[in-house]
Amino acid sequence: MAKKKNRFVPLLLLIIILGIVGTGAYFLYKDTVPPEIAISPESGDINAETPISVTVNEKISDIKAVKVVLIQNDKKIQLTSEELRPGNKNWEKTYKIGKDKIKQGNFELAVWAVDTSLANFGGGNSFIAKGNYTLDTVAPKITIQTTTHNLTQGGCSLILYSLNETPDQTGVKVGDLFFKGYKQPDGMYASLFAIPFYIAPKDFNPVVIATDKAGNERTRSFYFHANPKIYRHDNIRISDRFLNRKMPQFEDNFPEKSSPLETFLKVNRTIRKINRERLKTIGLDTSPEFLFDGVFLRLPNAATRAGFGDQRSYIYNGKKIDFQTHLGIDLASIAHADVPAANNGKVVLAEDFGIYGNVIILDHGLGLQTLYAHLSQFKVKVGDTVKKGQIIAKTGATGMAGGDHLHFGVLCSGLPVNPLEWWDRNWIINNISSKLN
Numbered sequence: 001m002a003k004k005k006n007r008f009v010p011l012l013l014l015i016i017i018l019g020i021v022g023t024g025a026y027f028l029y030k031d032t033v034p035p036e037i038a039i040s041p042e043s044g045d046i047n048a049e050t051p052i053s054v055t056v057n058e059k060i061s062d063i064k065a066v067k068v069v070l071i072q073n074d075k076k077i078q079l080t081s082e083e084l085r086p087g088n089k090n091w092e093k094t095y096k097i098g099k100d101k102i103k104q105g106n107f108e109l110a111v112w113a114v115d116t117s118l119a120n121f122g123g124g125n126s127f128i129a130k131g132n133y134t135l136d137t138v139a140p141k142i143t144i145q146t147t148t149h150n151l152t153q154g155g156c157s158l159i160l161y162s163l164n165e166t167p168d169q170t171g172v173k174v175g176d177l178f179f180k181g182y183k184q185p186d187g188m189y190a191s192l193f194a195i196p197f198y199i200a201p202k203d204f205n206p207v208v209i210a211t212d213k214a215g216n217e218r219t220r221s222f223y224f225h226a227n228p229k230i231y232r233h234d235n236i237r238i239s240d241r242f243l244n245r246k247m248p249q250f251e252d253n254f255p256e257k258s259s260p261l262e263t264f265l266k267v268n269r270t271i272r273k274i275n276r277e278r279l280k281t282i283g284l285d286t287s288p289e290f291l292f293d294g295v296f297l298r299l300p301n302a303a304t305r306a307g308f309g310d311q312r313s314y315i316y317n318g319k320k321i322d323f324q325t326h327l328g329i330d331l332a333s334i335a336h337a338d339v340p341a342a343n344n345g346k347v348v349l350a351e352d353f354g355i356y357g358n359v360i361i362l363d364h365g366l367g368l369q370t371l372y373a374h375l376s377q378f379k380v381k382v383g384d385t386v387k388k389g390q391i392i393a394k395t396g397a398t399g400m401a402g403g404d405h406l407h408f409g410v411l412c413s414g415l416p417v418n419p420l421e422w423w424d425r426n427w428i429i430n431n432i433s434s435k436l437n
């Protein structure tokens with residue numbers, strides 16, 4: 001009896017063990033999905049320092065091994081060959097190709113991963129993912145073509161330069177301002193740039209910058225001469241009559257109830273700032289070639305009421321309540337006077353534009369735009385092409401204007417610049433046209 005019993009127990013144990021192993025094997029075989037591999041970026045131009053991240057994820061079983069290989073023509077460089085400890089479901093590594101491993105040009109990154117499942121006769125589910133790249137570690141070469149760049153604080157200049165490769169981004173950088181360079185039909189790049197009204201010549205350090213698709217960046221300084229300009233002081237008296245007449249239109253911008261004076265200060269500071277920021281975006285909506293022809297027109301038969309760069313103190317009840325710089329020229333003619341387009345261009349904005357009231361902005365190419373503010377009537381719409389002298393609007397007193405006048409502004413990539421230069425035939429010939437011919 002005892003013998004029979006002893007034989008039966010191991011058999012039962014064997015059945016139980018087989019059951020456990022079988023169940024386990026079933027789950028291991030059941031996993032027929034290979035690990036997921038993600039490579040970022042997946043393709044494109046990269047430089048020596050561009051990080052390429054590889055992630056491997058396994059949902060059902062574990063990751064058993066990962067291999068990462070760099071391939072260029074017949075050359076194969078193993079970057080990683082790793083056997084993972086049990087229990088790993090995620091694997092991640094970031095690579096930088098560097099300058100010495102491979103040559104400039106195309107290469108491939110191949111990632112192979114296998115899981116711990118018993119699928120494929122115990123070999124596991126494996127997967128290979130590949131990324132295709134171009135290694136470029138050399139920044140574009142910049143050659144400056146123009147020799148003179150004379151500027152007056154608040155004014156413009158044109159620079160022409162050539163590059164030995166197609167850039168991702170290029171232009172003139174002045175502090176945190178960027179004046180984009182536009183490729184001309186002859187292959188050269190042209191950037192209309194400015195010394196901002198608020199930067200003294202001694203603090204003005206423009207550089208040409210060019211970045212390629214791989215992210216290699218080169219900057220190059222160039223010869224320039226910048227003259228300082230002293231701006232006029234002006235007191236603007238704010239009356240209750242003006243506040244009561246002008247502020248209701250802006251109240252919807254500020255939900256919390258405020259007095260007309262408080263609204264005025266918010267508009268004069270906040271909305272002015274928002275409007276100025278948007279001008280930078282509008283400045284990018286431009287033709288890559290100049291559209292203008294010769295000198296710019298000034299509103300005919302009009303008296304100058306305020307100048308570019310006027311340092312305005314706002315006075316209310318004998319007290320200074322605010323300070324702003326006036327960034328256009330105020331021209332007063334008869335009420336509802338015809339406004340001619342200052343030059344050939346394209347309408348890029350025609351709308352109610354905050355402190356400026358009804359505004360038209362014309363684009364003249366390379367980020368150069370003219371702005372017409374406080375209008376009472378539009379005669380053109382966005383997208384229209386206009387000729388120099390064509391009537392585009394009628395003057396008015398919309399926005400923050402006290403009386404009927406035209407606020408005429410010139411913008412260089414969204415930065416307000418001195419319109420006087422563009423009304424001066426000789427300045428245009430010396431600083432712009434002569435460089436393009």
Ligand SMILES: [Zn+2]
Binds near residue numbers: 328407408
């Ligand atoms: Zn003005």
